[in-house]
Amino acid sequence: MELIRLVNVKKTYKTGVTAIQGLNLSINKGEFVFIIGSTGCGKSTLIKMLYREEKPTAGQIIVGGIDVGKLRNGKVYKIRRKIGVVFQDYKLLPKSTVYENVAFALEIFGIPKDEIHAKVIKVLELVGLKHKIKSYPAQLSGGEQQRVAIARAIVNGPKLLICDEPTGNLDPKTSMEIMTVLEEINKLGTTIIMVTHSIDIVKEMNKRVIVLDSGRVLKDYEKGTYR
């Protein structure tokens, strides 16, 4: 079943730079997709449009049945609640503990405390950080911080997890640990789209790979065909 559909999507920034031109793409539920390409090929713009940080100039973007391009700024939260996003720089609250950082994503929706506790413990277990719930971000390694960010992104049970170079700041061994966590999450049914520069990871994971170039799809490798 289709989760994401892009039809003739074009994005030109106010500066006149065209980042995406005539992009067509379809991603099914439960897929794990890598998006790769050289710097400036439009990877970041593409995923920013998926979670409606940017609006397409033309074309249609449908995510989980919502026409993302047509969402007004005040309604953006509707799509954000269906999507988890993980960044290269983790974006954690430095003055909050691991537990608080993850719980934060549930608290704003008025979920009861015991339910929050159960969910937070469950996801922290999934990312292997249950023993660090009282630590602050500064007390954790990069890999651990990224796992907290992943836990926060998936605690709401999103249909889609978008990862913008999640391993960009990590060493190869830690990167693979993160990939293992992501694969776990994918197995549980969450669709994952990951932007990366690391060809090693892409080759190792054996997933669908979309190569972008100058804002267009240059190649779309089926699962297991990228070498």
Add this chain to the structure above:
Amino acid sequence: MKTFRIIGRNIRDAFKGVFRNFSLSLASISCITITLIVVAVSIILSYNVDNFTKLVEKDVTIVAFLDNELKDEQIDEIKDKISLINNVEKYEFESKNDITQDMMDSSEVFESIMKNWSEEENPIQNTFQVKVKDIEHIDSVAKEIKQIDGITLVKYGEGMVEQLVSVFDIVHKICIVSVVALILVTAFLISNTIKITIASRQREIGIMRLIGASNLNIRIPFIIEGLLLGALGSIIPIIATIYGYSTLYSNFNGQLFSPFIKLIPPTPFIYTTSLILLGIGIIVGMFGSWRAVRKHLKI
């Protein structure tokens, strides 16, 4: 239940926000405190001036002296004419005999002199005591009464009354203008202070937006924080009002310079003023926050 949990969390976050960014909060609170003290002084002054004006209005009477040769029917005619004048609230006829009697009753000296007067010797005249609705236009009422045939003299403390009333009026207006101006200035000052607080929490807001918090979700804790700053800022002005005014009132025995200018009794005046101060503090704080956080939300 869910709404209560969200409100509870918002209140908790607002408290956390105030204490986590304590130096900035203190700046906002001091700002509100100083303004509210000035506002309190203005309110107290304004209400008292208003009160003075009312007292003056109540006391000031136009006395119209009648020609003693007039017959009863002519006096009735004058009475009708006075009743038709605009701005006349009430009028009362006082005969020369009543006045003479009153004066004799009030002092033995008067009595000893006046009791020997014959009807012709008595220089006291029949009068009409007229009260006006609007003291500012007492002058025109006096002029109209003077034009009525049979009235020889009109007195009401001309000049002094108008001057007093116009001074009170100016003070009253200055108070209102300064209160409004102060409130506006404070709202913007607070807005700017809170803006700095919020700028330092950009990351937090960014993350909230990212995980799907609606604009309302983000805005409410900040608005409650503004409310809290406003309430905290009004504590000192309220205490100052309650104790300050009560002390002032008892030190002056409830009057300023003369028994003519009476101060408003402290209760319930100080409590209403305190409520007004708290209200202004809260509204100004909330408005400041709302304005500051608006900039950080794409709406």
